[in-house]
Amino acid sequence: MDAASNAVFWQEKWERGETGFHEARANPFLTRHFGALDLPVAARIFVPLCGMSQDMVWLAGQGYRVIGCELSEIAVERFFSDLGVTPDVVQVGTLRRFSAGAISIFAGNIFDLTPDALGPVEAIYDRAALIALPEDLRRAYVAHLLALTGSVPELLVTLAYDQSCLKGPPFSVDEGFVREAYGEAYEIRRLESREVEGGLKGRCPATENVWQFSPLGAGS
Numbered sequence: 124m125d126a127a128s129n130a131v132f133w134q135e136k137w138e139r140g141e142t143g144f145h146e147a148r149a150n151p152f153l154t155r156h157f158g159a160l161d162l163p164v165a166a167r168i169f170v171p172l173c174g175m176s177q178d179m180v181w182l183a184g185q186g187y188r189v190i191g192c193e194l195s196e197i198a199v200e201r202f203f204s205d206l207g208v209t210p211d212v213v214q215v216g217t218l219r220r221f222s223a224g225a226i227s228i229f230a231g232n233i234f235d236l237t238p239d240a241l242g243p244v245e246a247i248y249d250r251a252a253l254i255a256l257p258e259d260l261r262r263a264y265v266a267h268l269l270a271l272t273g274s275v276p277e278l279l280v281t282l283a284y285d286q287s288c289l290k291g292p293p294f295s296v297d298e299g300f301v302r303e304a305y306g307e308a309y310e311i312r313r314l315e316s317r318e319v320e321g322g323l324k325g326r327c328p329a330t331e332n333v334w335q336f337s338p339l340g341a342g343s
């Protein structure tokens with residue numbers, strides 16, 4: 124799937140309200156493990172492909188500043204209206220930035236986001252972003268992410284299963300991919316591994332993995 128078809132696929136998902144990936148509460152892997160990144164107070168956290176995730180609310184509640192990027196304006200508008208706030212909206216290149224309090228979200232394609240528009244960030248949180256993309260786009264995403272942020276600490280949640288069992292998304296991302304794609308920039312540590320109860324979509328045995336990335340050379 125190319126970048127344009129991927130964008131259409133996700134826009135249509137939001138238009139049809141097919142958002143089974145959305146969680147009503149902050150993700151337990153996030154709340155359990157984000158502290159491992161040991162970030163300064165008020166650090167700026169980038170949340171790529173953020174949907175309308177409650178994880179951003181949790182991060183802001185911890186005192187961080189949050190910058191998301193999400194293709195669908197339906198998701199971004201719903202996120203802020205569910206919070207009961209009216210965001211300021213400014214055009215930034217081809218994207219629109221919605222901001223209220225400690226949370227800003229760029230509505231648009233992440234591949235159109237530039238380092239200048241994003242500004243410096245101290246960390247990345249990726250849940251259901253890397254695994255939302257098919258393999259060719261996934262590689263482009265990793266390269267773009269590194270170009271956007273430099274190698275800053277990251278917490279990544281992945282899912283591994285037999286890809287022949289389901290077409291995806293979510294796509295299976297195994298340890299080999301994680302190490303190959305990120306290993307030149309980061310020291311990689313698995314923090315947790317857990318079977319998906321009842322299998323993925325009730326059908327395929329699957330394991331969720333939580334990874335901590337530390338920039339190579341930092342603190343050593």
Ligand SMILES: C[S@@+](CC[C@H](N)C(=O)[O-])C[C@H]1O[C@@H](n2cnc3c(N)ncnc32)[C@H](O)[C@@H]1O
Nearest residue numbers: 133144172173174176193194232233250251255
């Ligand atoms: C599986 S959802 C996960 C959303 C969120 N991370 C969560 O945990 O609920 C993947 C999201 O990525 C968005 N997305 C897909 N491709 C994108 C792109 N190229 N740029 C920005 N967002 C994109 C989709 O619209 C969708 O909301």
